[in-house]
Amino acid sequence: MPVPGRFTIHARDGKARRATLHTAHGEIQTPVFMPVGTQGSVKAVGPDDLLQAGSQIILGNTYHLYLRPGDELVARRGGLHRFMSWDKPILTDSGGFQVFSLSTIRKISEKGVEFRSYLDGSKHFFSPEKAISIQQNLGSDIMMVLDECVGYGADREYTARSLERTTRWARRCREVHTPGADGQLMFGIIQGGFHEDLREESLGQLLEIPFEGYAIGGLSVGESTEDMYRILNHIGPRMPEEKPRYLMGVGTPMDILEGIESGVDMFDCVLPTRNARNGTLFTSQGKVNIKRAEFREDDGPLDPNCQCYTCRNFSRAYLRHLYTAREILSYRLNSLHNIAFFLELARQAREAIEGGRFAELKAHYQGIYGTDGR
Numbered sequence: 001m002p003v004p005g006r007f008t009i010h011a012r013d014g015k016a017r018r019a020t021l022h023t024a025h026g027e028i029q030t031p032v033f034m035p036v037g038t039q040g041s042v043k044a045v046g047p048d049d050l051l052q053a054g055s056q057i058i059l060g061n062t063y064h065l066y067l068r069p070g071d072e073l074v075a076r077r078g079g080l081h082r083f084m085s086w087d088k089p090i091l092t093d094s095g096g097f098q099v100f101s102l103s104t105i106r107k108i109s110e111k112g113v114e115f116r117s118y119l120d121g122s123k124h125f126f127s128p129e130k131a132i133s134i135q136q137n138l139g140s141d142i143m144m145v146l147d148e149c150v151g152y153g154a155d156r157e158y159t160a161r162s163l164e165r166t167t168r169w170a171r172r173c174r175e176v177h178t179p180g181a182d183g184q185l186m187f188g189i190i191q192g193g194f195h196e197d198l199r200e201e202s203l204g205q206l207l208e209i210p211f212e213g214y215a216i217g218g219l220s221v222g223e224s225t226e227d228m229y230r231i232l233n234h235i236g237p238r239m240p241e242e243k244p245r246y247l248m249g250v251g252t253p254m255d256i257l258e259g260i261e262s263g264v265d266m267f268d269c270v271l272p273t274r275n276a277r278n279g280t281l282f283t284s285q286g287k288v289n290i291k292r293a294e295f296r297e298d299d300g301p302l303d304p305n306c307q308c309y310t311c312r313n314f315s316r317a318y319l320r321h322l323y324t325a326r327e328i329l330s331y332r333l334n335s336l337h338n339i340a341f342f343l344e345l346a347r348q349a350r351e352a353i354e355g356g357r358f359a360e361l362k363a364h365y366q367g368i369y370g371t372d373g374r
C-alpha cells in the first residue's frame with residue numbers, strides 16, 4: 001500500500017487538477033467533496049447511505065467530539081472509525097473554527113484558546129498540542145492544525161498579528177507529531193483575511209514547517225462572493241503544486257467549481273445536509289424548494305438526472321408530503337439526495353478535468369446556478 005500522504009496528479013486542465021491522495025484508510029480521488037459529520041454522524045444518514053452515495057471521505061469535529069462524548073472515550077472504543085463504523089478516510093477539523101463560531105466566552109493568548117462549552121457552559125482550554133492529542137485519540141486520517149479564523153470585520157493589524165500566532169501554533173502542532181507517524185497526516189491552515197499579501201505571508205511561513213497538505217481557512221465568514229473569489233483565485237494557485245489543497249467550509253456548487261478552477265482539491269460544507277433539512281434541494285436544474293404547493297401532485301422524480309436512492313424511488317409529491325408532515329424520513333431522503341448531488345458535481349469535475357472540458361462544465365453550471373449560486 002502506498003504511504004499515507006502520497007499525492008499523485010493524473011491530469012490538469014488549466015489550474016484544475018485531477019489527483020489521488022493516499023491515506024491510512026484508502027485512497028481519495030480528487031477533486032473531492034467531503035460530507036460533514038460533526039458529531040460522528042453525517043446528520044440523518046448512515047455509513048451505508050454514504051457508501052451507496054459514493055462518499056470517499058467524511059469530516060468530523062474535534063470541538064464537538066472532545067466535549068461529547070470525549071476523545072478518550074472514543075479512543076477506548078478503538079477510535080472514531082470503529083466507533084461510528086466508517087472504514088474510509090476521516091478528516092477532523094482542529095476546533096479552532098468552532099471555538100470561535102460556537103463558544104461565546106473565549107480568551108485567546110499565545111498559549112491557546114479558553115472557551116466555554118456550548119453544551120453546559122463549562123470552561124475548557126485548547127492549546128495547539130491539545131488539539132492534536134484529541135485528533136490522535138480520534139484517529140483521523142487527516143488532522144488540522146489549531147488556527148484562529150479571524151472574523152470578517154477584523155482590521156489589517158489584528159489579522160497580521162493573528163496569522164503569525166496561527167503559524168506559531170502550527171509549528172507547535174507539527175512538533176508533537178512526527179510526519180507519517182500512525183499514518184495520520186497533518187494539514188496547515190492559511191489565514192490572512194482579505195489581504196492578498198497577508199495570505200502570501202501566511203502561506204510562506206507555513207511552507208517552512210512543512211505539512212502534508214495545506215488548507216485555505218478564513219473564507220465564507222460573511223464576505224461578498226467577490227472578496228471570497230479574489231482571495232481564492234490569488235492564493236489557490238500559489239499553494240504547493242505537489243501537495244493536496246483544501247478549501248475549508250466552502251460552499252455552494254459554484255464556489256466549489258470556482259475553487260477547483262483555482263487549483264483546490266478538497267472541499268467540505270454543511271450546505272447540502274443543512275439545506276436538506278429545511279427542504280432546499282440542489283438539482284441538475286437548479287435549487288428546488290420541496291415545500292412549494294406546485295409539487296403537491298408532481299409524480300416526477302426530484303431530479304430526473306440523479307441516480308440517488310431518493311430520486312430512483314420517490315416522487316416530488318411524496319417528498320413534499322414527508323417534509324410538510326415533518327416526517328423523520330424527509331431528513332434522510334433529502335440529505336441523501338443533496339449529498340449525492342455534491343458528490344456527483346465533484347465526480348463530473350474529475351471527469352471534465354481528465355477530458356480537458358472543465359471550463360465547459362463550469363459554464364454549464366453557471367447557466368443553471370448563476371455566477372455564485374447564492
Ligand code: GUN
Nearest residue numbers: 096097149217218248249
Ligand atoms: N472551517 C471553515 N473555515 C475554517 C477556518 O478558518 N479554520 C478552521 N480550523 N476550520 C474552518
Ligand code: ZN
Nearest residue numbers: 306308311337
Ligand atoms: Zn437524487
